[in-house]
Amino acid sequence: MDADQPNSQQLNPAALTAAEAARLLTAAGGRPVGVEVVQAAIDAGAPLLADGRLNLVELMAWLEKDLAVKP
Amino acid sequence: MSIDLKIMRPGKLAGLLNSTRLGEVTSEARVRRNIVRAGLRVGDSTKVNVLAYAAWLVAAWHARRCPGAVGEGLTGYDALRDAAAARNRRLSATGREISPLPDTLNPARRLSCELDFRRFCETYFPAAFTLAWSGDHLKVISKIEAAVLHGGQFAQAMPRGSGKTTLAEVACIWATMYAHRRFVCLIGATAERARSMLESMKTEFECNDLLLEDFPEAVYPIHRLERIHNRAGGQTLDGRPTRILWTADKVVKAPNDLSAPRAPAMYHV
Numbered sequence: 001m002d003a004d005q006p007n008s009q010q011l012n013p014a015a016l017t018a019a020e021a022a023r024l025l026t027a028a029g030g031r032p033v034g035v036e037v038v039q040a041a042i043d044a045g046a047p048l049l050a051d052g053r054l055n056l057v058e059l060m061a062w063l064e065k066d067l068a069v070k071p
Numbered sequence: 072m073s074i075d076l077k078i079m080r081p082g083k084l085a086g087l088l089n090s091t092r093l094g095e096v097t098s099e100a101r102v103r104r105n106i107v108r109a110g111l112r113v114g115d116s117t118k119v120n121v122l123a124y125a126a127w128l129v130a131a132w133h134a135r136r137c138p139g140a141v142g143e144g145l146t147g148y149d150a151l152r153d154a155a156a157a158r159n160r161r162l163s164a165t166g167r168e169i170s171p172l173p174d175t176l177n178p179a180r181r182l183s184c185e186l187d188f189r190r191f192c193e194t195y196f197p198a199a200f201t202l203a204w205s206g207d208h209l210k211v212i213s214k215i216e217a218a219v220l221h222g223g224q225f226a227q228a229m230p231r232g233s234g235k236t237t238l239a240e241v242a243c244i245w246a247t248m249y250a251h252r253r254f255v256c257l258i259g260a261t262a263e264r265a266r267s268m269l270e271s272m273k274t275e276f277e278c279n280d281l282l283l284e285d286f287p288e289a290v291y292p293i294h295r296l297e298r299i300h301n302r303a304g305g306q307t308l309d310g311r312p313t314r315i316l317w318t319a320d321k322v323v324k325a326p327n328d329l330s331a332p333r334a335p336a337m338y339h340v
Contacts, residue, residue: 008269013076025125025126025129028120028122028123028125028126029112029122029123029126029127029129030112030123030124030126031130031177033126033129033130037129038129040136041129041265042302047091047092050139055091056076056122058091058093058127059125060121060124060128061093061096061131062093062096063128063129064088064097064128065096065097066124067128067132068097
Protein backbone atom coordinates (compact mmCIF):
# COMPACT_ATOMS: atom_id res chain seq x y z
CA MET A 1 0.00 0.00 0.00
CA ASP A 2 1.19 3.50 -0.79
CA ALA A 3 2.55 5.41 2.17
CA ASP A 4 0.37 8.42 1.33
CA GLN A 5 -2.79 6.34 1.08
CA PRO A 6 -4.17 5.50 4.49
CA ASN A 7 -5.46 1.98 4.95
CA SER A 8 -8.99 1.25 6.05
CA GLN A 9 -7.98 1.21 9.73
CA GLN A 10 -7.03 4.90 9.55
CA LEU A 11 -10.18 6.11 7.80
CA ASN A 12 -13.09 7.66 9.61
CA PRO A 13 -16.27 6.07 8.19
CA ALA A 14 -18.25 9.06 9.40
CA ALA A 15 -16.32 11.47 7.16
CA LEU A 16 -14.89 10.11 3.95
CA THR A 17 -13.94 11.65 0.66
CA ALA A 18 -15.21 9.89 -2.44
CA ALA A 19 -11.77 8.46 -3.05
CA GLU A 20 -11.45 7.24 0.52
CA ALA A 21 -14.90 5.66 0.36
CA ALA A 22 -13.99 3.88 -2.86
CA ARG A 23 -10.78 2.52 -1.31
CA LEU A 24 -12.56 1.42 1.85
CA LEU A 25 -15.33 -0.32 -0.06
CA THR A 26 -12.87 -2.00 -2.40
CA ALA A 27 -10.92 -3.36 0.54
CA ALA A 28 -14.06 -4.49 2.34
CA GLY A 29 -15.88 -6.01 -0.60
CA GLY A 30 -12.95 -7.68 -2.28
CA ARG A 31 -14.01 -6.22 -5.62
CA PRO A 32 -12.96 -2.89 -7.10
CA VAL A 33 -15.30 0.03 -6.44
CA GLY A 34 -14.29 3.01 -8.57
CA VAL A 35 -14.29 6.59 -7.38
CA GLU A 36 -16.58 7.32 -10.31
CA VAL A 37 -19.19 4.94 -8.87
CA VAL A 38 -19.13 6.73 -5.51
CA GLN A 39 -19.20 10.07 -7.32
CA ALA A 40 -22.19 8.88 -9.37
CA ALA A 41 -24.03 8.15 -6.14
CA ILE A 42 -23.21 11.62 -4.87
CA ASP A 43 -24.37 13.14 -8.14
CA ALA A 44 -27.58 11.15 -7.88
CA GLY A 45 -28.35 12.62 -4.49
CA ALA A 46 -26.41 10.71 -1.84
CA PRO A 47 -26.22 12.98 1.22
CA LEU A 48 -23.01 14.79 2.06
CA LEU A 49 -21.75 16.40 5.23
CA ALA A 50 -21.30 20.14 5.39
CA ASP A 51 -17.64 19.76 4.44
CA GLY A 52 -18.50 17.70 1.36
CA ARG A 53 -17.50 14.39 2.89
CA LEU A 54 -19.55 11.22 3.09
CA ASN A 55 -20.85 9.52 6.18
CA LEU A 56 -20.70 5.83 5.26
CA VAL A 57 -23.82 4.94 7.24
CA GLU A 58 -25.76 7.73 5.56
CA LEU A 59 -24.50 6.58 2.18
CA MET A 60 -25.68 3.05 2.99
CA ALA A 61 -29.06 4.36 4.12
CA TRP A 62 -29.43 6.34 0.91
CA LEU A 63 -28.47 3.32 -1.19
CA GLU A 64 -30.99 1.14 0.67
CA LYS A 65 -33.68 3.73 0.04
CA ASP A 66 -32.82 4.12 -3.64
CA LEU A 67 -32.63 0.38 -4.23
CA ALA A 68 -36.03 -0.08 -2.57
CA VAL A 69 -37.64 2.08 -5.25
CA LYS A 70 -38.91 0.04 -8.18
CA PRO A 71 -36.95 0.94 -11.30
CA MET B 72 -21.41 5.68 21.19
CA SER B 73 -18.88 3.69 19.19
CA ILE B 74 -20.18 1.24 16.65
CA ASP B 75 -18.31 -1.79 15.37
CA LEU B 76 -18.77 -1.64 11.63
CA LYS B 77 -17.22 -5.05 11.09
CA ILE B 78 -19.77 -7.36 12.66
CA MET B 79 -23.36 -6.54 13.46
CA ARG B 80 -26.66 -8.36 13.73
CA PRO B 81 -28.97 -7.78 10.72
CA GLY B 82 -31.64 -6.24 12.94
CA LYS B 83 -29.16 -3.85 14.49
CA LEU B 84 -27.85 -2.87 11.05
CA ALA B 85 -31.41 -2.11 9.92
CA GLY B 86 -31.84 0.04 13.01
CA LEU B 87 -28.58 1.83 12.33
CA LEU B 88 -29.57 2.57 8.74
CA ASN B 89 -32.95 3.88 9.90
CA SER B 90 -31.25 6.21 12.36
CA THR B 91 -29.83 8.70 9.87
CA ARG B 92 -31.41 11.96 8.81
CA LEU B 93 -33.04 10.06 5.92
CA GLY B 94 -35.42 8.40 8.35
CA GLU B 95 -36.76 4.90 7.86
CA VAL B 96 -35.19 3.42 4.76
CA THR B 97 -35.14 -0.33 5.31
CA SER B 98 -36.22 -3.21 7.50
CA GLU B 99 -34.55 -6.20 9.07
CA ALA B 100 -36.29 -8.44 6.54
CA ARG B 101 -34.90 -6.44 3.65
CA VAL B 102 -31.41 -6.47 5.12
CA ARG B 103 -31.66 -10.24 5.53
CA ARG B 104 -32.81 -10.63 1.92
CA ASN B 105 -29.88 -8.53 0.75
CA ILE B 106 -27.48 -10.64 2.79
CA VAL B 107 -28.81 -13.76 1.06
CA ARG B 108 -28.41 -12.07 -2.34
CA ALA B 109 -24.91 -10.88 -1.55
CA GLY B 110 -23.74 -14.27 -0.32
CA LEU B 111 -21.63 -15.52 2.53
CA ARG B 112 -18.88 -12.97 1.99
CA VAL B 113 -21.21 -10.37 3.50
CA GLY B 114 -22.65 -12.38 6.38
CA ASP B 115 -25.22 -14.91 7.40
CA SER B 116 -28.49 -15.04 9.31
CA THR B 117 -26.89 -13.95 12.58
CA LYS B 118 -24.23 -11.44 11.66
CA VAL B 119 -23.23 -9.15 8.85
CA ASN B 120 -19.96 -7.50 7.92
CA VAL B 121 -21.16 -3.92 7.59
CA LEU B 122 -18.34 -2.72 5.35
CA ALA B 123 -18.75 -5.70 3.00
CA TYR B 124 -22.49 -5.06 3.00
CA ALA B 125 -21.83 -1.42 2.10
CA ALA B 126 -19.60 -2.52 -0.77
CA TRP B 127 -22.34 -4.85 -2.01
CA LEU B 128 -24.93 -2.04 -1.78
CA VAL B 129 -22.77 0.26 -3.88
CA ALA B 130 -22.21 -2.47 -6.47
CA ALA B 131 -25.90 -3.41 -6.59
CA TRP B 132 -26.89 0.25 -6.96
CA HIS B 133 -24.34 0.72 -9.73
CA ALA B 134 -25.49 -2.46 -11.50
CA ARG B 135 -29.07 -1.20 -11.54
CA ARG B 136 -28.07 2.28 -12.68
CA CYS B 137 -25.78 0.99 -15.41
CA PRO B 138 -27.22 -2.30 -16.68
CA GLY B 139 -24.08 -2.92 -18.68
CA ALA B 140 -22.19 -3.14 -15.43
CA VAL B 141 -24.22 -6.13 -14.23
CA GLY B 142 -21.88 -8.62 -12.67
CA GLU B 143 -19.95 -6.14 -10.58
CA GLY B 144 -22.33 -6.48 -7.68
CA LEU B 145 -24.69 -9.32 -8.45
CA THR B 146 -23.84 -12.86 -9.31
CA GLY B 147 -25.52 -15.99 -10.56
CA TYR B 148 -29.28 -15.96 -10.82
CA ASP B 149 -29.54 -12.41 -9.40
CA ALA B 150 -27.35 -11.05 -12.17
CA LEU B 151 -29.31 -12.99 -14.80
CA ARG B 152 -32.64 -11.81 -13.41
CA ASP B 153 -31.56 -8.18 -13.22
CA ALA B 154 -30.14 -8.28 -16.74
CA ALA B 155 -33.38 -9.78 -18.05
CA ALA B 156 -35.43 -7.19 -16.18
CA ALA B 157 -33.29 -4.38 -17.57
CA ARG B 158 -33.63 -5.79 -21.10
CA ASN B 159 -37.41 -6.10 -20.69
CA ARG B 160 -37.63 -2.53 -19.42
CA ARG B 161 -35.71 -1.31 -22.45
CA LEU B 162 -37.93 -3.29 -24.83
CA SER B 163 -41.07 -2.08 -23.08
CA ALA B 164 -39.94 1.52 -23.25
CA THR B 165 -39.12 1.11 -26.94
CA GLY B 166 -42.53 -0.41 -27.65
CA ARG B 167 -44.37 2.37 -25.84
CA GLU B 168 -42.47 5.16 -27.54
CA ILE B 169 -44.15 6.44 -30.73
CA SER B 170 -41.75 9.15 -31.85
CA PRO B 171 -41.08 10.69 -34.25
CA LEU B 172 -44.27 12.67 -34.59
CA PRO B 173 -45.05 13.23 -38.30
CA ASP B 174 -45.21 16.78 -39.60
CA THR B 175 -48.50 18.35 -40.62
CA LEU B 176 -48.93 17.32 -44.25
CA ASN B 177 -50.84 20.39 -45.40
CA PRO B 178 -50.49 23.33 -43.01
CA ALA B 179 -52.33 25.67 -45.37
CA ARG B 180 -55.35 23.35 -45.51
CA ARG B 181 -55.34 23.11 -41.74
CA LEU B 182 -55.05 26.86 -41.29
CA SER B 183 -57.83 27.59 -43.76
CA CYS B 184 -60.33 25.69 -41.61
CA GLU B 185 -59.35 27.09 -38.26
CA LEU B 186 -62.07 29.73 -38.14
CA ASP B 187 -64.33 28.28 -40.81
CA PHE B 188 -66.50 25.41 -39.58
CA ARG B 189 -68.19 24.86 -42.94
CA ARG B 190 -64.85 24.51 -44.67
CA PHE B 191 -63.69 22.13 -41.93
CA CYS B 192 -66.72 19.90 -42.55
CA GLU B 193 -66.23 19.91 -46.31
CA THR B 194 -62.46 19.47 -46.16
CA TYR B 195 -62.01 16.79 -43.52
CA PHE B 196 -65.34 14.95 -43.68
CA PRO B 197 -66.19 14.68 -47.38
CA ALA B 198 -67.67 11.22 -46.85
CA ALA B 199 -70.11 12.48 -44.23
CA PHE B 200 -71.26 15.60 -46.04
CA THR B 201 -71.84 14.51 -49.61
CA LEU B 202 -74.86 16.64 -50.46
CA ALA B 203 -75.08 20.35 -51.05
CA TRP B 204 -75.89 22.45 -47.98
CA SER B 205 -79.40 23.74 -47.60
CA GLY B 206 -80.06 27.22 -46.33
CA ASP B 207 -81.01 25.80 -42.95
CA HIS B 208 -77.76 23.85 -42.78
CA LEU B 209 -75.75 26.97 -43.45
CA LYS B 210 -77.68 28.83 -40.78
CA VAL B 211 -76.96 26.08 -38.24
CA ILE B 212 -73.31 25.91 -39.25
CA SER B 213 -73.00 29.64 -38.73
CA LYS B 214 -74.58 29.39 -35.28
CA ILE B 215 -72.34 26.49 -34.26
CA GLU B 216 -69.30 28.40 -35.45
CA ALA B 217 -70.27 31.46 -33.42
CA ALA B 218 -71.03 29.39 -30.32
CA VAL B 219 -67.68 27.58 -30.49
CA LEU B 220 -65.60 30.65 -31.24
CA HIS B 221 -67.38 33.23 -29.14
CA GLY B 222 -69.73 31.33 -26.81
CA GLY B 223 -73.48 31.44 -26.60
CA GLN B 224 -76.43 29.11 -26.81
CA PHE B 225 -79.01 28.23 -29.44
CA ALA B 226 -81.62 25.56 -30.04
CA GLN B 227 -81.27 23.50 -33.17
CA ALA B 228 -84.30 21.75 -34.64
CA MET B 229 -84.10 20.05 -38.01
CA PRO B 230 -85.88 17.12 -39.67
CA ARG B 231 -84.83 13.58 -38.85
CA GLY B 232 -81.91 12.42 -40.97
CA SER B 233 -80.81 15.91 -41.96
CA GLY B 234 -77.41 15.66 -40.26
CA LYS B 235 -77.91 17.24 -36.85
CA THR B 236 -75.96 14.61 -34.99
CA THR B 237 -73.16 14.47 -37.53
CA LEU B 238 -72.80 18.24 -37.47
CA ALA B 239 -72.72 18.23 -33.67
CA GLU B 240 -70.07 15.49 -33.59
CA VAL B 241 -67.89 17.24 -36.16
CA ALA B 242 -68.33 20.50 -34.28
CA CYS B 243 -66.90 18.82 -31.19
CA ILE B 244 -63.91 17.62 -33.20
CA TRP B 245 -63.40 21.04 -34.78
CA ALA B 246 -63.62 22.79 -31.42
CA THR B 247 -60.96 20.57 -29.86
CA MET B 248 -58.62 20.07 -32.82
CA TYR B 249 -57.96 23.79 -32.95
CA ALA B 250 -58.19 24.12 -29.17
CA HIS B 251 -61.12 26.50 -29.49
CA ARG B 252 -62.59 24.49 -26.61
CA ARG B 253 -61.01 21.96 -24.29
CA PHE B 254 -64.05 20.45 -22.61
CA VAL B 255 -66.96 19.61 -24.86
CA CYS B 256 -70.36 18.33 -23.76
CA LEU B 257 -72.18 16.39 -26.47
CA ILE B 258 -75.42 15.36 -24.82
CA GLY B 259 -77.49 12.48 -26.11
CA ALA B 260 -81.09 11.61 -25.31
CA THR B 261 -79.86 8.54 -23.43
CA ALA B 262 -76.52 7.29 -22.19
CA GLU B 263 -76.57 4.63 -24.90
CA ARG B 264 -77.14 7.29 -27.56
CA ALA B 265 -74.34 9.39 -26.11
CA ARG B 266 -72.01 6.39 -26.21
CA SER B 267 -72.97 5.85 -29.82
CA MET B 268 -72.01 9.44 -30.69
CA LEU B 269 -68.75 9.13 -28.79
CA GLU B 270 -68.02 5.91 -30.66
CA SER B 271 -68.67 7.71 -33.93
CA MET B 272 -66.14 10.42 -33.01
CA LYS B 273 -63.61 7.79 -31.94
CA THR B 274 -64.00 6.13 -35.32
CA GLU B 275 -63.14 9.41 -37.02
CA PHE B 276 -60.01 9.80 -34.89
CA GLU B 277 -58.97 6.25 -35.72
CA CYS B 278 -59.90 6.10 -39.40
CA ASN B 279 -59.98 9.61 -40.85
CA ASP B 280 -56.71 9.89 -42.75
CA LEU B 281 -57.23 13.59 -43.47
CA LEU B 282 -57.31 14.34 -39.75
CA LEU B 283 -54.21 12.21 -39.30
CA GLU B 284 -52.39 14.08 -42.04
CA ASP B 285 -53.08 17.57 -40.75
CA PHE B 286 -53.46 17.07 -36.98
CA PRO B 287 -50.74 14.52 -36.23
CA GLU B 288 -50.08 15.87 -32.73
CA ALA B 289 -53.63 14.92 -31.73
CA VAL B 290 -54.47 11.98 -33.98
CA TYR B 291 -51.17 10.15 -34.52
CA PRO B 292 -50.96 8.89 -30.92
CA ILE B 293 -54.49 7.50 -31.31
CA HIS B 294 -53.55 5.72 -34.54
CA ARG B 295 -50.52 4.21 -32.84
CA LEU B 296 -52.79 2.55 -30.27
CA GLU B 297 -53.93 0.34 -33.18
CA ARG B 298 -57.23 -0.14 -31.35
CA ILE B 299 -55.46 -1.85 -28.46
CA HIS B 300 -56.72 0.70 -26.00
CA ASN B 301 -54.87 -0.51 -22.95
CA ARG B 302 -51.70 0.71 -24.65
CA ALA B 303 -52.85 4.26 -23.94
CA GLY B 304 -51.67 4.28 -20.36
CA GLY B 305 -48.02 3.69 -21.17
CA GLN B 306 -47.70 5.44 -24.51
CA THR B 307 -44.92 8.02 -24.70
CA LEU B 308 -43.77 10.54 -27.26
CA ASP B 309 -40.16 11.64 -26.92
CA GLY B 310 -40.21 10.02 -23.50
CA ARG B 311 -43.23 11.96 -22.25
CA PRO B 312 -46.63 10.33 -21.61
CA THR B 313 -49.23 11.20 -24.25
CA ARG B 314 -51.90 11.00 -21.49
CA ILE B 315 -54.56 9.48 -23.73
CA LEU B 316 -57.55 7.90 -22.02
CA TRP B 317 -59.63 5.82 -24.42
CA THR B 318 -62.64 4.04 -22.95
CA ALA B 319 -66.26 3.43 -23.93
CA ASP B 320 -67.50 6.36 -21.84
CA LYS B 321 -64.63 8.76 -21.86
CA VAL B 322 -61.97 9.99 -24.23
CA VAL B 323 -59.09 12.22 -23.24
CA LYS B 324 -56.94 12.85 -26.25
CA ALA B 325 -53.41 14.16 -26.32
CA PRO B 326 -53.05 17.93 -25.99
CA ASN B 327 -52.72 19.69 -29.32
CA ASP B 328 -49.25 20.90 -28.40
CA LEU B 329 -47.48 18.18 -26.46
CA SER B 330 -44.72 20.56 -25.45
CA ALA B 331 -47.13 23.00 -23.83
CA PRO B 332 -48.47 22.53 -20.32
CA ARG B 333 -52.11 22.72 -21.42
CA ALA B 334 -54.96 20.42 -20.54
CA PRO B 335 -55.86 17.76 -23.08
CA ALA B 336 -59.28 17.72 -24.74
CA MET B 337 -61.92 15.57 -23.10
CA TYR B 338 -65.14 13.98 -24.31
CA HIS B 339 -67.28 12.35 -21.66
CA VAL B 340 -70.56 10.43 -21.77
